[in-house]
Amino acid sequence: VAEVACSMVEVQYQDNLYDDRVTLSVAKLRRAAVGDGKEAFEECEVARPTRYVRSYAIALNFSRRILNAGDYANGRIEAVEYSAYRRLLGYRVGLTAGNGEERAYSIVVDSECGYLFMAQSEQKGDGAMRELFASVGRGGGLERYDEFHNTYYLLPDDVDGDDLFLGCSVEKLDCRYAQQRKYAAWAKAMVGHWCVGGYFLSRSKGFWEVGIFDLLTPTSQGNIYDTLYAKTVSNPVSRQYVYGVQGHFVKLSGAVRELNFGFDRYVCAIVAEGLALEDYIDRAERMQFARGGYKSLLGGVVSI
Numbered sequence: 001v002a003e004v005a006c007s008m009v010e011v012q013y014q015d016n017l018y019d020d021r022v023t024l025s026v027a028k029l030r031r032a033a034v035g036d037g038k039e040a041f042e043e044c045e046v047a048r049p050t051r052y053v054r055s056y057a058i059a060l061n062f063s064r065r066i067l068n069a070g071d072y073a074n075g076r077i078e079a080v081e082y083s084a085y086r087r088l089l090g091y092r093v094g095l096t097a098g099n100g101e102e103r104a105y106s107i108v109v110d111s112e113c114g115y116l117f118m119a120q121s122e123q124k125g126d127g128a129m130r131e132l133f134a135s136v137g138r139g140g141g142l143e144r145y146d147e148f149h150n151t152y153y154l155l156p157d158d159v160d161g162d163d164l165f166l167g168c169s170v171e172k173l174d175c176r177y178a179q180q181r182k183y184a185a186w187a188k189a190m191v192g193h194w195c196v197g198g199y200f201l202s203r204s205k206g207f208w209e210v211g212i213f214d215l216l217t218p219t220s221q222g223n224i225y226d227t228l229y230a231k232t233v234s235n236p237v238s239r240q241y242v243y244g245v246q247g248h249f250v251k252l253s254g255a256v257r258e259l260n261f262g263f264d265r266y267v268c269a270i271v272a273e274g275l276a277l278e279d280y281i282d283r284a285e286r287m288q289f290a291r292g293g294y295k296s297l298l299g300g301v302v303s304i
Helices: 038-043 053-067 125-134 147-150 175-180 183-192 218-229 277-284 294-298
Strands: 005-014 021-029 074-083 086-094 102-111 113-122 163-170 194-202 206-214 237-242 245-253 256-263 267-273
Touching: 038 053, 038 175, 053 074, 053 086, 053 113, 074 125, 086 125, 102 125, 113 125, 125 175, 125 294, 147 163, 147 206, 147 245, 175 183, 175 194, 183 218, 206 277, 218 256, 218 267, 218 277, 237 256, 256 277, 267 277
Parallel strands: none
Antiparallel strands: 005 021, 021 113, 074 086, 086 102, 102 113, 163 194, 194 206, 206 267, 237 245, 245 256, 256 267
16 A cells, blocks of 8 residues: 555445444555556456546456455455545455455555555445445534544644654444453443554654543543543553642653553553653653643643
C-alpha cells in the first residue's frame, strides 16, 4: 500500500446481533502515474476494460496480491462497479481456504483514482457489499460516531516541534485487554470502554504512544483508576503532578516507562523509552481534555 498511497484508515464494522464483521480499508492514493496494468490483466486472465483503465489496473494489482498471498483451494475474480460519491471500479475476489472456509474481498478505486477501498468479509455477499459501498463518501463519516468524536479530538493539536504524528487507532476494549493484564480487577473494569491510541515519533528521542480511555463519568474514572488501579501498582512507581492532578510514573520493562493519570471521565497513559520525565509531562499536558491543552486552564480559558 505504501507504494501507491500516502495515508490509510481501517474500520471494522460488527453486527452485534449476528456477529457478522466487515473490515473496510481506505487508502489515499498518490498522484504518481500508474501503468496500464497490462501485466496484471494478462496474469489474471481478466479482460482489459475500455474505460477507467487506471482505476481497474490499481484495483487488479491488489486483487492479484491477495490471490497470490496464500495456498487457496480455489480463487475467483470478477469485475464489479459500485455507485457511491463517484463510481467505484474494481474486482471482487472469492477465496476458498483448505478447510473450506469462504472469504471475499472487494477491491475498488474511484473513477478519479483518488482513493482505494478494500472490504473483507466471511459472511457478506455482493448485495451487502454494494449496500456498504453505496454510503462511501456520503454523510459525516467517522464523526457520526460518538465513540470516535469523544476520544479522537483529545489528541494534541499543538504537538512538540520535534514530534511527528504517525497515526491513531480507536477501539472498544474487549476481553483480550483484561487477559493481557492477568485479569486484574481494574483491567476487567475497563473492558467495554472505548480508547484512542495516538502514535508519534520524536526525531531526537524515538517512538512514543498515548492511550486515552473514556470511562464515561468522573465517578467511574475515580472508581477504576483511583481505587482499583492506584492501590495495586506494584512496579517501581513515583507520584507525579500532571495536568493539575496526581498521576503515576511507572517502570514497565527495561527502559520503558509509563506516565498515567486520571482527568474528569478519562484516563491517559503515555508510554515511551527515550523520553525524560519532563518530556512525558510536557506531552501529557498537550492533550486536549481542555481545548488547547493544560496551558489553557492555567491561562484561565476553560473549554472542555
